[in-house]
Amino acid sequence: VSWQLEWIMVSQFSDKVILTQNQTSFLLRRCLGRHHRDWYRVGSYCMKYFNTPLSFSNAEIACRQKVPGGRLASVHNLRANTDLVSIVKKCNFRQWSVWLGAMRLYKSNRFIWTDGSRWNFQKWAPGEPNNLWNNENCVESYIQYTGNWNDIPCEALRPFICAFKSGSRRWKTEKCWKHDTAWLIKITQRMKR
Numbered sequence: 687v688s689w690q691l692e693w694i695m696v697s698q699f700s701d702k703v704i705l706t707q708n709q710t711s712f713l714l715r716r717c718l719g720r721h722h723r724d725w726y727r728v729g730s731y732c733m734k735y736f737n738t739p740l741s742f743s744n745a746e747i748a749c750r751q752k753v754p755g756g757r758l759a760s761v762h763n764l765r766a767n768t769d770l771v772s773i774v775k776k777c778n779f780r781q782w783s784v785w786l787g788a789m790r791l792y793k794s795n796r797f798i799w800t801d802g803s804r805w806n807f808q809k810w811a812p813g814e815p816n817n818l819w820n821n822e823n824c825v826e827s828y829i830q831y832t833g834n835w836n837d838i839p840c841e842a843l844r845p846f847i848c849a850f851k852s853g854s855r856r857w858k859t860e861k862c863w864k865h866d867t868a869w870l871i872k873i874t875q876r877m878k879r
């Protein structure tokens with residue numbers, strides 16, 4: 687396991703990522719509603735990935751402007767965390783990490799969600815949150831590392847996931863195939879060597 691972890695960490699700086707799960711397809715639930723078809727249902731939220739790297743606060747502002755009730759995404763269970771990884775991978779298979787809507791409660795070891803929901807779940811990467819240089823007040827999700835979380839400076843630029851609460855319980859299941867297969871095989875072979 688340790689060699690794989692090392693390889694993933696190296697890949698952060700070399701534009702190469704690996705598949706961390708062996709499934710060939712995954713299911714997403716598309717939100718229904720005229721203006722929300724490209725949003726995906728995660729728990730009681732509809733979520734959408736935005737590919738433009740922004741600072742944490744600009745990403746939060748962008749989410750508020752995208753849709754009524756929009757905020758950076760909050761995550762409340764493992765299933766939601768996994769869904770969120772799938773949504774990003776479907777849109778940008780190589781994306782390393784994205785903003786979550788989590789920020790450090792002023793100079794404490796506690797975190798809060800920008801949408802005001804309860805902090806009832808967390809999935810930190812090993813050794814995180816480490817608040818390096820006392821300057822890591824916002825939270826990213828390592829998409830290529832099973833959606834584990836890391837605290838980083840809020841000025842960092844990351845793509846992001848917006849979410850809004852949706853009362854509707856209706857959705858359409860969508861089966862997504864992992865694409866970019868040839869590229870993945872190449873990476874896998876490289877790993878084996």
Ligand SMILES: [Ca+2]
Nearest residue numbers: 816817836837
């Ligand atoms: Ca950190």
